[in-house]
Amino acid sequence: MVRRAEKLVGTAGELFTAFELTMLGVECDLIKQDGTDVVAVKGDGIFVAQRIEVKTATYVDKKHCYCFSTSKGKPKRAYTKNDCDILALVSLPQRNIQFLPVGCLPGITKKVHINTFENDRNLIKRSWEYSLKKSLIECKKIFDSMEKNRHN
Numbered sequence: 001m002v003r004r005a006e007k008l009v010g011t012a013g014e015l016f017t018a019f020e021l022t023m024l025g026v027e028c029d030l031i032k033q034d035g036t037d038v039v040a041v042k043g044d045g046i047f048v049a050q051r052i053e054v055k056t057a058t059y060v061d062k063k064h065c066y067c068f069s070t071s072k073g074k075p076k077r078a079y080t081k082n083d084c085d086i087l088a089l090v091s092l093p094q095r096n097i098q099f100l101p102v103g104c105l106p107g108i109t110k111k112v113h114i115n116t117f118e119n120d121r122n123l124i125k126r127s128w129e130y131s132l133k134k135s136l137i138e139c140k141k142i143f144d145s146m147e148k149n150r151h152n
Helices: 002-023 113-117 122-150
Strands: 029-034 036-042 048-057 063-070 086-091 096-101 109-113
Touching: 002 029, 002 048, 002 086, 002 096, 002 113, 029 063, 048 063, 063 086, 063 113, 086 109, 086 122, 096 113, 109 113
Parallel strands: 048 086
Antiparallel strands: 029 036, 036 048, 063 109, 086 096
């Protein structure tokens, strides 16, 4: 029964992420692909689809932090640009999301204090814009490198 509850929490986080992105004017879809839960396909500044891995939490530890698993596989390894472009850390009780570009999380877990979600009502928009900007810079570097290699 616990496994089913975890799956429902994960689905709620994915749906909430897609809803909030839509409210920001981002066209997105839910997908089930290894390392990607939501794909953002159109919106202000999006020149290439962004693969978003959603991590959802519902309870805090003794230090009032949510602990998100930002890893995959066995043995555990941090997500990379090969897996996804942006991570969405969702706090369901606070109905808030912190987006992070995938390269900024070198570890396999990320702790976020509850105050981040409770006190920053602009967190979704601000962190989305920051993450998208950083991700698109990385995408451009990859495209430029591919173009350079194609001509060599």
